[in-house]
Amino acid sequence: MSSRTFRPVLLAAVLMTLTLSGCAQYVKQSDFNAAISKLQTADQKQQQQLDQQQQQINALSQQMKAAFAKYDTQITQLQGRIRVDTVSHFAFNSSKLDSQDKQILDSFAQVIRTHHPNVLVTAEGFADPAGTIGYNQHLGMERAKAVRSYLLSQGLTANEVRAVSYGKARNRQVVPGAWGPKGGPNRRVSLVIDFPGGAGNQNSPS
Numbered sequence: 001m002s003s004r005t006f007r008p009v010l011l012a013a014v015l016m017t018l019t020l021s022g023c024a025q026y027v028k029q030s031d032f033n034a035a036i037s038k039l040q041t042a043d044q045k046q047q048q049q050l051d052q053q054q055q056q057i058n059a060l061s062q063q064m065k066a067a068f069a070k071y072d073t074q075i076t077q078l079q080g081r082i083r084v085d086t087v088s089h090f091a092f093n094s095s096k097l098d099s100q101d102k103q104i105l106d107s108f109a110q111v112i113r114t115h116h117p118n119v120l121v122t123a124e125g126f127a128d129p130a131g132t133i134g135y136n137q138h139l140g141m142e143r144a145k146a147v148r149s150y151l152l153s154q155g156l157t158a159n160e161v162r163a164v165s166y167g168k169a170r171n172r173q174v175v176p177g178a179w180g181p182k183g184g185p186n187r188r189v190s191l192v193i194d195f196p197g198g199a200g201n202q203n204s205p206s
Contacts (some may be wrong), residue, residue, distance in 0.1 A: 116193075
């Protein structure tokens with residue numbers, strides 16, 4: 001919830017409370033002023049939290065761009081989160097990490113471990129469209145688990161990293177319909193970083 005939404009919602013709640021209490025007696029000016037002051041204090045506190053979170057997101061985004069400058073990796077800022085795309089790619093029907101994957105994940109883990117230990121990392125596994133929905137859902141999860149396991153071996157904790165699978169979901173394919181030699185971009189794991197209190201925490205599968 002943005003601060004612009006927060007203000008009218010809280011104000012409405014305060015006014016409703018005062019109105020209901022006013023059914024029995026008139027609201028004192030001092031009570032009204034106290035309620036408004038409390039609203040303003042809460043609003044300022046939330047805005048400070050939002051500003052601090054955005055500063056953390058900006059800092060991590062820049063650190064990720066610097067760490068992955070030599071790789072073909074896309075860093076995207078979303079609401080309350082950062083997406084790191086093209087982190088790991090896999091051979092057809094495989095969930096084995098290669099040496100370049102591990103180099104990228106080493107850099108990722110170092111940045112998180114050193115500067116942002118309080119974030120939540122989600123490894124999102126994907127497959128190309130060959131095969132059944134069920135099989136690709138399983139394969140995507142095996143790929144996500146492989147990345148998660150490697151990040152844990154690099155010092156991140158089990159509570160900091162989770163794995164989900166989108167299988168061959170068409171709306172998440174980098175090259176729609178491509179499989180085999182041309183489907184490499186679809187056989188991947190991307191990493192999403194959520195921040196404490198961020199909107200993204202409520203939208204990712206668990």
